Amino acid sequence: MQPMDLRGLNPAPVTAFNRDGSLDMEANVRIAKWLASFDEVKSLVILGHAGEGTFLTTDERLELIRAYKDAVDIPIIAGITGEGTKVAAEESKRSLDAGATGALVYPNHGWLRFGFQKGAPQDRYKAIYEEGGLQTILFQYPDATKATYDLDTQLEIAAQPGCVATKNGVRNMKRWYTEIPALKKAQPDLQVLSCHDEWLLPTMFDVDGLLVGYGNIAPELLIDLIAAGKAQDYPRARKIHEQLLPVTQTVYHRGSHMEGTVALKIGLRHRGLLDHATIREPLKDLGEAAEREIEASFDAAGIGRVDLAMAAE
Numbered sequence: 457m458q459p460m461d462l463r464g465l466n467p468a469p470v471t472a473f474n475r476d477g478s479l480d481m482e483a484n485v486r487i488a489k490w491l492a493s494f495d496e497v498k499s500l501v502i503l504g505h506a507g508e509g510t511f512l513t514t515d516e517r518l519e520l521i522r523a524y525k526d527a528v529d530i531p532i533i534a535g536i537t538g539e540g541t542k543v544a545a546e547e548s549k550r551s552l553d554a555g556a557t558g559a560l561v562y563p564n565h566g567w568l569r570f571g572f573q574k575g576a577p578q579d580r581y582k583a584i585y586e587e588g589g590l591q592t593i594l595f596q597y598p599d600a601t602k603a604t605y606d607l608d609t610q611l612e613i614a615a616q617p618g619c620v621a622t623k624n625g626v627r628n629m630k631r632w633y634t635e636i637p638a639l640k641k642a643q644p645d646l647q648v649l650s651c652h653d654e655w656l657l658p659t660m661f662d663v664d665g666l667l668v669g670y671g672n673i674a675p676e677l678l679i680d681l682i683a684a685g686k687a688q689d690y691p692r693a694r695k696i697h698e699q700l701l702p703v704t705q706t707v708y709h710r711g712s713h714m715e716g717t718v719a720l721k722i723g724l725r726h727r728g729l730l731d732h733a734t735i736r737e738p739l740k741d742l743g744e745a746a747e748r749e750i751e752a753s754f755d756a757a758g759i760g761r762v763d764l765a766m767a768a769e
C-alpha cells in the first residue's frame with residue numbers, strides 16, 4: 457500500500473445539485489477541478505457532512521466518485537457512513553471500485569446516542585481496509601458526543617495497517633494537547649489533520665494539514681494558514697485567522713454546524729463556482745438576510761470571485 461500523502465489541504469467539497477434536486481455533474485466537476493488546481497490540495501474528501509453524503513442514494517454516491525476520479529489526479533476519499541460493519545465494508549468496496557482511494561470513516565451514528573462497545577470501532581476500521589480495500593482516516597468526533605474515541609481506541613485504530621491519518625475534531629484542547637502527542641509518539645507516520653472549522657487557529661501548530669469543509673470556499677488562505685502553522689509563525693497565522701474571521705463567523709459560528717454546509721454553497725455561489733445554492737432536505741435555506749451577511753463577509757475578508765478560465769489552465 458502506498459499511503460496517501462495528505463500533508464496539506466484536503467477540502468471536503470459540497471455536492472452541487474440542479475434546481476430540480478438532481479446531481480449537477482458539470483458543477484461538481486467544476487468545483488473538483490478548481491480545488492485540485494492548487495498544488496497544496498492533496499485530496500478531495502467527498503460524501504462527508506459538507507457533501508451531504510448521507511442525503512445521496514447509493515447510485516448517486518458512486519456516480520459522484522466516478523466523476524471526481526475522472527476529473528482530477530489526486531486521491532478521492534469517500535465518506536463511509538454505513539451503520540453496520542459489514543454494510544460499511546461493502547460500501548467501501550463499491551467506493552474503491554468506483555475510484556476512491558481512501559475512506560473517511562464515520563462512526564456508527566447509533567454510538568452518538570448510546571456510546572460504543574469496546575473494540576467495535578477498531579473492527580469497523582479493520583473491515584473497511586481489509587474487506588473494503590480503502591485506506592482509512594481515523595475520524596475523531598467531538599468530546600461532547602458519545603462517539604468520541606478514548607485514547608486507547610485511537611491508538612489501536614492508528615496502529616492498523618490501513619490507517620494513514622487522523623481527522624481530529626475533538627474540540628477539547630486538554631484532550632488535543634495530550635492525545636495528539638501520544639498518537640504521534642506511537643505512530644510517527646500518522647498524518648494529523650485538524651477539522652476544527654470554527655476555530656482552526658489553536659490547532660494549526662501541531663498538524664500536517666487540514667481536512668475541512670472550509671477548504672471549499674477559501675483554499676487560498678487555508679493553504680497560507682497551514683504553511684504559517686508548519687513554520688510555527690504565530691503572527692502570520694494570527695493575521696490570516698483575523699482576515700478569515702468574518703467568513704468563519706458567518707459560515708461556522710452559526711446555530712448549528714449543519715448550517716455551515718448551506719453557507720458553504722452560498723459562499724461558492726458568491727465566488728462564481730456555483731450558479732445557485734440548492735441543497736437537499738433535511739438542510740434548510742438560511743434566508744435572505746443570512747445570505748447577504750455571508751456574501752458581505754467574503755467581501756470583508758477580500759475573498760473574491762474565482763477566475764475559472766485561469767483556474768482551468
Ligand SMILES: N[C@@H](CC=O)C(=O)O
Nearest residue numbers: 504505625651652653
Ligand atoms: N468540521 C466538522 C464537520 C466535518 O465533517 C467536524 O468537526 O466534524
